[in-house]
Amino acid sequence: MNILKLLENDSKSVGRREFVEKSFLSFLSLLIPKFLLAEEKSDNIKWILSNEYSPNDHYWAMGIDISKCIGCGRCVEACKKENSVPDEPFFFRTWVERYRILENGETLIDSPNGAMNSFNDEPLEENIIRSFFVPKICNQCDNPPCVQVCPVGATFQTPDGVVLVDSEYCIGCRYCIQACPYGARFLNPETRTAEKCTFCYHRISRGKVPACVEACPTQARIFGEIKKKASPLVRFLRLNKISVLKPYLNTEPKVFYANLDMEVK
Amino acid sequence: MKEIVEHLYPLLKEISGYIYPNEIELHWGLLVVIYPYLTGLVAGAFILASLVKVFNVKEVQSTYRISLLTALAFLLVAPLPLLAHLGHAEKSFEIFLTPNTSSAMAMFGFVYAWYLMAVLLLEIWFDYRKDLILWAKEETGIKKWVHKIISLFSGDISEHAIKFDKKAVKAVTIIGIPSAFLLHGYVGFIFGSVKANPWWSSVLMPIVFLFSAIVSGIALVLLIYMIVMPIRSKTIDMKCLDKMASFLFYTMIVDFSLETLDFIHRIYESEESINILSTLVSGKLFGSLVVVQLLIGMLIPLGSIAAIKLFKTPDELRRLVYFVSALLVQVGIFSTRWNVVIGGQLFSKSFSGLTAYKMTFFGLEGLLVSIAILILPLIILYILFKILPPWEEARTA
Numbered sequence: 001m002n003i004l005k006l007l008e009n010d011s012k013s014v015g016r017r018e019f020v021e022k023s024f025l026s027f028l029s030l031l032i033p034k035f036l037l038a039e040e041k042s043d044n045i046k047w048i049l050s051n052e053y054s055p056n057d058h059y060w061a062m063g064i065d066i067s068k069c070i071g072c073g074r075c076v077e078a079c080k081k082e083n084s085v086p087d088e089p090f091f092f093r094t095w096v097e098r099y100r101i102l103e104n105g106e107t108l109i110d111s112p113n114g115a116m117n118s119f120n121d122e123p124l125e126e127n128i129i130r131s132f133f134v135p136k137i138c139n140q141c142d143n144p145p146c147v148q149v150c151p152v153g154a155t156f157q158t159p160d161g162v163v164l165v166d167s168e169y170c171i172g173c174r175y176c177i178q179a180c181p182y183g184a185r186f187l188n189p190e191t192r193t194a195e196k197c198t199f200c201y202h203r204i205s206r207g208k209v210p211a212c213v214e215a216c217p218t219q220a221r222i223f224g225e226i227k228k229k230a231s232p233l234v235r236f237l238r239l240n241k242i243s244v245l246k247p248y249l250n251t252e253p254k255v256f257y258a259n260l261d262m263e264v265k
Numbered sequence: 266m267k268e269i270v271e272h273l274y275p276l277l278k279e280i281s282g283y284i285y286p287n288e289i290e291l292h293w294g295l296l297v298v299i300y301p302y303l304t305g306l307v308a309g310a311f312i313l314a315s316l317v318k319v320f321n322v323k324e325v326q327s328t329y330r331i332s333l334l335t336a337l338a339f340l341l342v343a344p345l346p347l348l349a350h351l352g353h354a355e356k357s358f359e360i361f362l363t364p365n366t367s368s369a370m371a372m373f374g375f376v377y378a379w380y381l382m383a384v385l386l387l388e389i390w391f392d393y394r395k396d397l398i399l400w401a402k403e404e405t406g407i408k409k410w411v412h413k414i415i416s417l418f419s420g421d422i423s424e425h426a427i428k429f430d431k432k433a434v435k436a437v438t439i440i441g442i443p444s445a446f447l448l449h450g451y452v453g454f455i456f457g458s459v460k461a462n463p464w465w466s467s468v469l470m471p472i473v474f475l476f477s478a479i480v481s482g483i484a485l486v487l488l489i490y491m492i493v494m495p496i497r498s499k500t501i502d503m504k505c506l507d508k509m510a511s512f513l514f515y516t517m518i519v520d521f522s523l524e525t526l527d528f529i530h531r532i533y534e535s536e537e538s539i540n541i542l543s544t545l546v547s548g549k550l551f552g553s554l555v556v557v558q559l560l561i562g563m564l565i566p567l568g569s570i571a572a573i574k575l576f577k578t579p580d581e582l583r584r585l586v587y588f589v590s591a592l593l594v595q596v597g598i599f600s601t602r603w604n605v606v607i608g609g610q611l612f613s614k615s616f617s618g619l620t621a622y623k624m625t626f627f628g629l630e631g632l633l634v635s636i637a638i639l640i641l642p643l644i645i646l647y648i649l650f651k652i653l654p655p656w657e658e659a660r661t662a
Binding site for chain 2: 088091109147148151152153171172173174177179184185186189193265
């Protein structure tokens, strides 16, 4: 009887502290749908885990040897096909630039249609003293400004060092496109979300190399691990003089160039 | 999809030099120009109101409530251009739910909500509370209820309560000044912190934004005051006008000095980007930067107001000069925003070429929607003037 009375009293008088605690817990329930949604979205992750791909065991990067690139544009074509990048000449996950340094000191740079159909070689009036091709791609920065600025966290860095975009999360504000110093991002005109090179994440997580690497006839692109000694990329990095694009911006790119000229920006 | 691509093809011909292929589409268009223009007006109008309260400037007392309502009307519209420009406006709430704490843009929701709820609405409510109660007492019908609801059904007009109102207004104003600085300085930071873009990346950017905001806000309230008074067949108080013009003049001098400092600093440091930026300023941006922003929007109004200050002039001439100057200042500040936002995207991040911007007329990001967004705050302001008359004679004793 006494206990019952006590219980009754207790249930009636909710203390201030208890009230705050209970309201806090109630508000937490607002987060439940968030967890449920995350569960739904995890199909891809499930696949990766069930196939024993562990992002923590890898750290990906790319090497590009300028002296090997012949400007054929096969990489651009392969990328567009592999990743269903829109055909129009305004959207590229990778492209190739041609640099022609003339006798008068002028530098001509072009990349018609991202070099998808290679380059024309109509003669110039001035003599060319040096010419070379530079494949460009997202630098998968270790200190990525695009990830920093994304207001909703739709673009993120995976443990294996790749910067990805969750298109279901992206609100299309385009701050990341503004923040990328390399022009590597674009807004997909169909989905209206930001898009960029993923190192062909769907391929590398299945043990393959990115489409552009596979399509390159001269092996100007080398893909691989940078934290494992046996990797061909590590060998490439040891045997060449290496530079990255815009090092002064401290973005710490993971696309490494061999034999890069100072004209390239 | 088709529309976007069709819009982009003609731009291929406008490119000079080399730009990265993804840069042909210019991503932040007219709507993103309007956004900082609107928040600038909000911050500026509020700071004018605060000058009255904190420093007790008696001459401009009659513009206090006009300024507050102007700030509110423009603040309500400020998020619209942002929403309209998003690729997925329906997901915009994610900024509130899962903000990325390292992103400057993610703070927008919080800065905005703070300014609207904790500053502006609170100050207006405390300032109008007594009047709302007294108005509601004498009114009938809908008006009575509107005022009752806005006063949140408070009824205490004892001396003690009124004293508290006054104290509260002062407290909110004091919190409000740094908040207004935050609101617009923060917008400047969104641009100033983009290290990839040398036209934007500058520590001065938030401060330049702030002072240009104060300039535009004071000029706007001055314009509204000069338009509204004759419409209500009241005389314009010249002392009030002179004081506002003085404020405008001094803040313009600070603004001009900061912009000049920025300009000299860039030229003196002469970094990697200097060549492409000089090509930009002397070419595609010459009209909007040198002619409109600098000459029409800054030097002419500055010179005219200075002349008025130096020589004794009749009231009519002074009114004319103030009005025209304030109008030119609006045009100038709008083109300041244009030159920052659009100008910053006209050159390639390869620093080797320039691209072009072509406005569309229809569509969510077109001229038509933009004009509507610019007119909307004036309509809201008209309604606010009807519901909460800011005139001195409407104040209850």
